[in-house]
Amino acid sequence: MQTITQGRFPRLAYIFFGGILGVFIIATGNATQARPDNSLKQIEQEIIQEIIKHPAKPNESMDKPLEFILAAVKSFENVKDYNATLYQLERIKGKLLPEASIQIQATVGKPFYLHMKWSEPRASKGQEAIYTLTKDPAKMRVKGAGFLGAVGFITLDINDPKSTANNRHNISEAGLEMLIRTLENGWIEERKRKATDVSISDVICYDRPCTRLELTHPNNADGYFLFYKNIVFFDKENNLPIRIENYSWPKDGEDAPLEEAYGYKDLKLNPGLDLAVFQK
Numbered sequence: 001m002q003t004i005t006q007g008r009f010p011r012l013a014y015i016f017f018g019g020i021l022g023v024f025i026i027a028t029g030n031a032t033q034a035r036p037d038n039s040l041k042q043i044e045q046e047i048i049q050e051i052i053k054h055p056a057k058p059n060e061s062m063d064k065p066l067e068f069i070l071a072a073v074k075s076f077e078n079v080k081d082y083n084a085t086l087y088q089l090e091r092i093k094g095k096l097l098p099e100a101s102i103q104i105q106a107t108v109g110k111p112f113y114l115h116m117k118w119s120e121p122r123a124s125k126g127q128e129a130i131y132t133l134t135k136d137p138a139k140m141r142v143k144g145a146g147f148l149g150a151v152g153f154i155t156l157d158i159n160d161p162k163s164t165a166n167n168r169h170n171i172s173e174a175g176l177e178m179l180i181r182t183l184e185n186g187w188i189e190e191r192k193r194k195a196t197d198v199s200i201s202d203v204i205c206y207d208r209p210c211t212r213l214e215l216t217h218p219n220n221a222d223g224y225f226l227f228y229k230n231i232v233f234f235d236k237e238n239n240l241p242i243r244i245e246n247y248s249w250p251k252d253g254e255d256a257p258l259e260e261a262y263g264y265k266d267l268k269l270n271p272g273l274d275l276a277v278f279q280k
Helices: 040-053 063-076 146-151 175-193
Strands: 002-004 081-092 100-107 113-120 128-132 139-143 154-157 197-205 208-216 229-235 241-247 258-269
Touching: 063 175, 063 197, 063 208, 063 229, 100 175, 175 241, 197 229, 208 241
Parallel strands: 002 197
Antiparallel strands: 081 100, 081 258, 100 113, 113 128, 128 139, 139 154, 197 208, 208 229, 229 241, 241 258
Protein backbone atom coordinates (compact mmCIF):
# COMPACT_ATOMS: atom_id res chain seq x y z
CA MET A 1 0.00 0.00 0.00
CA GLN A 2 1.39 3.37 -1.00
CA THR A 3 2.04 5.94 1.71
CA ILE A 4 1.76 9.69 1.11
CA THR A 5 3.24 12.30 3.42
CA GLN A 6 3.99 15.96 2.97
CA GLY A 7 7.11 16.64 0.89
CA ARG A 8 10.07 18.76 1.85
CA PHE A 9 11.59 21.21 -0.61
CA PRO A 10 14.41 23.81 -0.44
CA ARG A 11 13.39 27.02 1.26
CA LEU A 12 13.28 30.06 -1.01
CA ALA A 13 12.48 33.60 0.02
CA TYR A 14 8.89 34.71 -0.63
CA ILE A 15 8.05 38.30 -1.44
CA PHE A 16 5.58 40.10 0.83
CA PHE A 17 2.59 37.79 1.33
CA GLY A 18 3.95 35.31 -1.18
CA GLY A 19 2.14 31.98 -0.95
CA ILE A 20 -0.84 33.50 0.84
CA LEU A 21 -3.52 31.81 -1.25
CA GLY A 22 -2.46 28.19 -1.53
CA VAL A 23 -5.72 26.64 -0.39
CA PHE A 24 -7.68 28.33 -3.16
CA ILE A 25 -7.62 25.75 -5.88
CA ILE A 26 -9.10 24.86 -9.21
CA ALA A 27 -9.26 21.24 -8.20
CA THR A 28 -10.47 19.46 -11.30
CA GLY A 29 -8.89 18.93 -14.67
CA ASN A 30 -11.26 21.09 -16.66
CA ALA A 31 -12.31 24.68 -16.94
CA THR A 32 -15.76 24.29 -15.37
CA GLN A 33 -16.10 26.48 -12.28
CA ALA A 34 -18.17 25.73 -9.20
CA ARG A 35 -21.40 27.65 -8.79
CA PRO A 36 -20.82 29.28 -5.41
CA ASP A 37 -24.49 29.78 -4.50
CA ASN A 38 -25.37 26.10 -4.75
CA SER A 39 -26.15 24.37 -1.46
CA LEU A 40 -24.58 20.99 -0.85
CA LYS A 41 -28.06 19.48 -0.89
CA GLN A 42 -28.62 20.89 -4.37
CA ILE A 43 -25.25 19.54 -5.50
CA GLU A 44 -26.24 16.10 -4.23
CA GLN A 45 -29.48 16.24 -6.21
CA GLU A 46 -27.61 17.33 -9.36
CA ILE A 47 -25.30 14.33 -9.16
CA ILE A 48 -28.22 11.94 -8.60
CA GLN A 49 -30.14 13.42 -11.54
CA GLU A 50 -27.09 13.14 -13.77
CA ILE A 51 -26.74 9.45 -12.92
CA ILE A 52 -30.48 8.90 -13.57
CA LYS A 53 -30.36 10.70 -16.93
CA HIS A 54 -27.25 8.84 -18.04
CA PRO A 55 -27.42 5.28 -16.66
CA ALA A 56 -24.10 3.63 -15.95
CA LYS A 57 -22.59 1.44 -18.63
CA PRO A 58 -20.13 -1.37 -17.98
CA ASN A 59 -16.67 0.00 -17.19
CA GLU A 60 -17.69 3.60 -17.76
CA SER A 61 -14.67 5.25 -16.18
CA MET A 62 -16.21 8.30 -14.47
CA ASP A 63 -18.94 6.41 -12.60
CA LYS A 64 -16.71 5.66 -9.61
CA PRO A 65 -15.41 9.23 -9.19
CA LEU A 66 -19.01 10.47 -9.14
CA GLU A 67 -19.83 7.92 -6.45
CA PHE A 68 -16.93 9.21 -4.36
CA ILE A 69 -17.86 12.88 -4.72
CA LEU A 70 -21.51 12.10 -3.93
CA ALA A 71 -20.37 10.40 -0.73
CA ALA A 72 -18.25 13.47 0.07
CA VAL A 73 -21.24 15.79 -0.46
CA LYS A 74 -23.40 13.72 1.89
CA SER A 75 -20.67 13.60 4.53
CA PHE A 76 -19.98 17.33 4.36
CA GLU A 77 -23.65 18.19 4.90
CA ASN A 78 -23.06 17.51 8.59
CA VAL A 79 -19.99 19.76 8.87
CA LYS A 80 -20.32 23.23 10.39
CA ASP A 81 -16.64 24.06 10.79
CA TYR A 82 -13.21 22.40 10.61
CA ASN A 83 -9.50 22.90 11.15
CA ALA A 84 -6.41 21.20 9.73
CA THR A 85 -2.80 21.63 8.70
CA LEU A 86 -2.77 22.58 5.04
CA TYR A 87 0.24 21.58 2.94
CA GLN A 88 0.57 23.64 -0.23
CA LEU A 89 2.88 23.31 -3.20
CA GLU A 90 2.58 25.42 -6.36
CA ARG A 91 4.53 25.99 -9.53
CA ILE A 92 4.79 29.71 -10.35
CA LYS A 93 6.49 30.92 -13.53
CA GLY A 94 7.93 27.48 -14.12
CA LYS A 95 9.39 26.96 -10.63
CA LEU A 96 8.00 24.99 -7.72
CA LEU A 97 7.88 27.24 -4.69
CA PRO A 98 8.86 25.79 -1.31
CA GLU A 99 6.16 23.77 0.37
CA ALA A 100 4.04 25.74 2.83
CA SER A 101 2.57 24.47 6.08
CA ILE A 102 -0.49 26.44 7.18
CA GLN A 103 -2.88 26.10 10.10
CA ILE A 104 -6.34 26.59 8.64
CA GLN A 105 -9.67 27.16 10.37
CA ALA A 106 -12.92 27.60 8.46
CA THR A 107 -16.67 27.60 8.81
CA VAL A 108 -19.05 26.01 6.30
CA GLY A 109 -21.97 27.63 4.49
CA LYS A 110 -23.13 31.13 5.33
CA PRO A 111 -21.60 33.07 6.90
CA PHE A 112 -18.24 31.77 5.60
CA TYR A 113 -15.13 32.50 7.66
CA LEU A 114 -11.54 31.48 6.96
CA HIS A 115 -8.34 31.96 8.97
CA MET A 116 -4.84 30.78 8.00
CA LYS A 117 -1.54 31.04 9.84
CA TRP A 118 1.79 29.96 8.32
CA SER A 119 4.52 27.93 10.06
CA GLU A 120 6.57 27.02 6.96
CA PRO A 121 8.55 28.07 4.99
CA ARG A 122 10.64 30.03 7.48
CA ALA A 123 10.28 33.26 5.49
CA SER A 124 6.49 33.08 5.93
CA LYS A 125 6.32 31.96 9.56
CA GLY A 126 3.72 33.95 11.48
CA GLN A 127 1.98 35.25 8.37
CA GLU A 128 -1.83 35.28 8.63
CA ALA A 129 -4.83 35.78 6.36
CA ILE A 130 -8.52 36.19 7.22
CA TYR A 131 -11.45 36.20 4.83
CA THR A 132 -15.17 36.49 5.45
CA LEU A 133 -18.22 36.93 3.25
CA THR A 134 -20.00 38.90 5.95
CA LYS A 135 -18.05 42.01 4.97
CA ASP A 136 -16.64 43.05 1.59
CA PRO A 137 -16.13 39.81 -0.42
CA ALA A 138 -13.47 41.57 -2.51
CA LYS A 139 -11.28 42.23 0.54
CA MET A 140 -9.21 40.17 2.97
CA ARG A 141 -7.32 40.92 6.18
CA VAL A 142 -3.63 40.00 6.18
CA LYS A 143 -0.67 40.17 8.52
CA GLY A 144 2.91 39.87 7.31
CA ALA A 145 5.68 37.59 8.52
CA GLY A 146 8.68 38.74 10.53
CA PHE A 147 9.15 42.47 10.99
CA LEU A 148 6.22 43.13 8.64
CA GLY A 149 3.96 41.62 11.29
CA ALA A 150 4.63 44.58 13.56
CA VAL A 151 2.27 46.59 11.37
CA GLY A 152 -0.56 44.27 12.40
CA PHE A 153 -3.49 43.35 10.16
CA ILE A 154 -4.17 45.41 7.05
CA THR A 155 -6.90 45.15 4.41
CA LEU A 156 -6.01 44.08 0.88
CA ASP A 157 -8.00 43.41 -2.26
CA ILE A 158 -8.20 39.65 -2.87
CA ASN A 159 -6.50 40.21 -6.26
CA ASP A 160 -3.81 42.52 -4.92
CA PRO A 161 -0.48 41.98 -6.77
CA LYS A 162 1.25 41.40 -3.43
CA SER A 163 -0.60 38.09 -3.13
CA THR A 164 -1.28 37.11 -6.74
CA ALA A 165 2.37 37.37 -7.81
CA ASN A 166 3.15 34.08 -6.07
CA ASN A 167 -0.23 32.33 -6.09
CA ARG A 168 -2.28 30.45 -8.65
CA HIS A 169 -5.70 31.28 -7.13
CA ASN A 170 -7.36 33.91 -4.98
CA ILE A 171 -8.94 33.61 -1.56
CA SER A 172 -12.56 33.57 -2.74
CA GLU A 173 -12.00 29.97 -3.99
CA ALA A 174 -10.98 28.74 -0.55
CA GLY A 175 -11.66 25.61 1.42
CA LEU A 176 -13.07 22.12 1.33
CA GLU A 177 -16.59 23.19 0.40
CA MET A 178 -15.38 24.86 -2.80
CA LEU A 179 -13.17 21.86 -3.56
CA ILE A 180 -16.15 19.50 -3.32
CA ARG A 181 -18.32 21.74 -5.50
CA THR A 182 -15.62 22.13 -8.13
CA LEU A 183 -15.02 18.38 -8.32
CA GLU A 184 -18.76 17.79 -8.62
CA ASN A 185 -19.19 20.21 -11.52
CA GLY A 186 -16.07 19.04 -13.32
CA TRP A 187 -16.67 15.33 -12.96
CA ILE A 188 -20.26 15.49 -14.20
CA GLU A 189 -18.96 17.11 -17.39
CA GLU A 190 -16.07 14.64 -17.68
CA ARG A 191 -18.53 11.75 -17.47
CA LYS A 192 -20.41 13.16 -20.46
CA ARG A 193 -17.23 13.64 -22.50
CA LYS A 194 -15.96 10.08 -21.97
CA ALA A 195 -12.37 11.25 -22.40
CA THR A 196 -10.94 10.40 -18.97
CA ASP A 197 -8.97 7.34 -17.94
CA VAL A 198 -9.47 6.44 -14.27
CA SER A 199 -7.42 4.25 -11.97
CA ILE A 200 -8.27 3.54 -8.33
CA SER A 201 -6.08 2.17 -5.55
CA ASP A 202 -5.84 1.97 -1.76
CA VAL A 203 -3.16 4.12 -0.11
CA ILE A 204 -2.17 5.69 3.18
CA CYS A 205 -2.26 9.48 3.00
CA TYR A 206 -1.31 11.59 6.05
CA ASP A 207 -1.53 8.42 8.16
CA ARG A 208 -5.13 7.87 7.04
CA PRO A 209 -6.49 4.94 4.97
CA CYS A 210 -7.55 6.52 1.69
CA THR A 211 -8.75 5.73 -1.81
CA ARG A 212 -6.57 7.27 -4.51
CA LEU A 213 -8.34 8.30 -7.73
CA GLU A 214 -6.12 9.12 -10.70
CA LEU A 215 -7.90 10.85 -13.61
CA THR A 216 -5.87 11.20 -16.81
CA HIS A 217 -6.78 13.13 -19.97
CA PRO A 218 -4.70 11.73 -22.83
CA ASN A 219 -6.35 13.94 -25.45
CA ASN A 220 -6.96 17.67 -25.09
CA ALA A 221 -7.50 18.69 -28.70
CA ASP A 222 -10.17 21.27 -27.85
CA GLY A 223 -8.28 22.70 -24.86
CA TYR A 224 -11.08 21.91 -22.43
CA PHE A 225 -8.97 20.28 -19.73
CA LEU A 226 -6.78 22.42 -17.51
CA PHE A 227 -4.56 19.52 -16.47
CA TYR A 228 -3.27 16.29 -17.95
CA LYS A 229 -3.76 14.42 -14.71
CA ASN A 230 -5.57 14.92 -11.39
CA ILE A 231 -4.97 12.72 -8.35
CA VAL A 232 -7.45 12.95 -5.48
CA PHE A 233 -7.22 11.13 -2.15
CA PHE A 234 -10.51 10.38 -0.35
CA ASP A 235 -10.38 9.58 3.36
CA LYS A 236 -12.11 6.22 3.88
CA GLU A 237 -13.53 7.21 7.26
CA ASN A 238 -15.12 10.58 6.51
CA ASN A 239 -15.35 10.23 2.66
CA LEU A 240 -13.79 13.67 2.16
CA PRO A 241 -11.04 14.62 -0.31
CA ILE A 242 -7.98 15.36 1.84
CA ARG A 243 -5.33 15.77 -0.88
CA ILE A 244 -5.25 16.72 -4.55
CA GLU A 245 -2.40 16.87 -7.06
CA ASN A 246 -2.65 18.44 -10.52
CA TYR A 247 -0.15 17.71 -13.31
CA SER A 248 0.35 19.36 -16.69
CA TRP A 249 1.02 17.54 -19.97
CA PRO A 250 4.38 15.76 -20.15
CA LYS A 251 6.96 16.40 -22.82
CA ASP A 252 8.16 13.42 -24.85
CA GLY A 253 9.95 10.94 -22.63
CA GLU A 254 9.42 12.96 -19.44
CA ASP A 255 7.11 12.59 -16.47
CA ALA A 256 4.09 14.84 -16.16
CA PRO A 257 5.23 17.92 -14.16
CA LEU A 258 3.42 18.70 -10.93
CA GLU A 259 1.72 22.10 -11.10
CA GLU A 260 0.02 22.25 -7.70
CA ALA A 261 -0.71 20.06 -4.70
CA TYR A 262 -2.81 20.73 -1.60
CA GLY A 263 -3.44 18.47 1.36
CA TYR A 264 -5.37 18.63 4.63
CA LYS A 265 -3.58 16.75 7.41
CA ASP A 266 -5.05 16.17 10.89
CA LEU A 267 -8.46 17.33 9.66
CA LYS A 268 -10.87 17.85 12.54
CA LEU A 269 -14.57 18.23 11.76
CA ASN A 270 -16.93 20.30 13.91
CA PRO A 271 -14.40 21.36 16.56
CA GLY A 272 -16.62 24.31 17.53
CA LEU A 273 -14.47 27.23 16.42
CA ASP A 274 -14.41 30.51 18.32
CA LEU A 275 -15.52 33.15 15.79
CA ALA A 276 -13.32 35.72 17.57
CA VAL A 277 -10.34 34.37 15.62
CA PHE A 278 -11.89 35.75 12.42
CA GLN A 279 -12.43 39.26 13.80
CA LYS A 280 -9.12 41.07 13.27
